[in-house]
Amino acid sequence: MLIKVLGSAAGGGFPQVNCNCRNCADLRQGRPGLTARTQSSVAVTGDGESWLLLNASPDLRQQVGAAPELAPGAQARARMSPIKAVALTNGDVDHVAGLLSLREGFAFTLYAAERVLQTLTQNRIFDVLDARLVERVPLTIGRPVELTGGAARLGLTLEAFPVPGKVALYLEDPNAGPGLGTREGDTIGLRVADAGSGASFFYIPGCAAVDTALANRVRGASLVLFDGTLYSDGEMIAQGLSSKTGRRMGHISMSGPEGSLATFGGLGVKRRIFVHLNNSNPVLREDSPERREVEAAGWEVAFDGMEIRP
Numbered sequence: 001m002l003i004k005v006l007g008s009a010a011g012g013g014f015p016q017v018n019c020n021c022r023n024c025a026d027l028r029q030g031r032p033g034l035t036a037r038t039q040s041s042v043a044v045t046g047d048g049e050s051w052l053l054l055n056a057s058p059d060l061r062q063q064v065g066a067a068p069e070l071a072p073g074a075q076a077r078a079r080m081s082p083i084k085a086v087a088l089t090n091g092d093v094d095h096v097a098g099l100l101s102l103r104e105g106f107a108f109t110l111y112a113a114e115r116v117l118q119t120l121t122q123n124r125i126f127d128v129l130d131a132r133l134v135e136r137v138p139l140t141i142g143r144p145v146e147l148t149g150g151a152a153r154l155g156l157t158l159e160a161f162p163v164p165g166k167v168a169l170y171l172e173d174p175n176a177g178p179g180l181g182t183r184e185g186d187t188i189g190l191r192v193a194d195a196g197s198g199a200s201f202f203y204i205p206g207c208a209a210v211d212t213a214l215a216n217r218v219r220g221a222s223l224v225l226f227d228g229t230l231y232s233d234g235e236m237i238a239q240g241l242s243s244k245t246g247r248r249m250g251h252i253s254m255s256g257p258e259g260s261l262a263t264f265g266g267l268g269v270k271r272r273i274f275v276h277l278n279n280s281n282p283v284l285r286e287d288s289p290e291r292r293e294v295e296a297a298g299w300e301v302a303f304d305g306m307e308i309r310p
Helices: 022-028 060-065 093-101 114-122 124-128 212-218 289-296
Strands: 002-007 041-045 051-054 083-087 108-113 134-139 145-149 152-162 188-194 200-204 224-227 272-275 299-301
Touching: 002 060, 051 152, 051 188, 060 093, 083 145, 083 152, 093 114, 093 124, 108 114, 108 145, 114 134, 200 212, 289 299
Parallel strands: 051 083, 083 108, 108 134, 200 224, 224 272, 272 299
Antiparallel strands: 002 041, 041 051, 145 152, 152 188, 188 200
């Protein structure tokens, strides 16, 4: 199994188009130790030929352009793609907008929680995905599914599980109480396994907390790609970028007694990689004390083009 990180940033990418925070400003000015990143998406293959996308980034066209293995080969027929399936972890814009690039006669299978699929159905712009070519398959919590894309079998299985999170921003209901209308399935994690080699990993790019159920699920795992949006819960407020904490946005922080560094500390996960990093996160600075801290704790920070073999 090969995992390729197509995009390692949170929504908006890095630098974000309308952001002049210290990280974005320094990156634009060419300061060393900062690397541009596109929005969150990962590609996975078991055979090197058929690929699964985990979330469809708004930057998908650019990402495919940077990954020749995801583009049609020189001898391919007029309309084809090695991308055979897409799985969504939620309905966030930065995870579904790339679906609009998978049109023009694109055949693949789309896997997502039932409520996310309903959201796509209710928004007619996603009708550009030809129903004759794109099968939409609801994921049932706790039930592994063998992935297919048209006639192709990917040799991978996918299992969805609930994680603490929040409904997508554009679906929030302020009249629904503190949860803003969030229901189970609005945010899920995915376990991807290679039927041939037995290798597997967990993909959790959005998560509000590591509760007991999640801790027990990932305990002793060989590889977890995990939500690295923020270093501290209030960093966007402190930088004048937002009035929302990380918890309000549905994202756990790296630091603090309930952060990911602390909560993963005793779980025995062999390899831990942060994905979905927000432009405000000081860990993006390779020479920062925060970066040294997460690396000393055994974490890696994903970058665009990173290749991982579980």
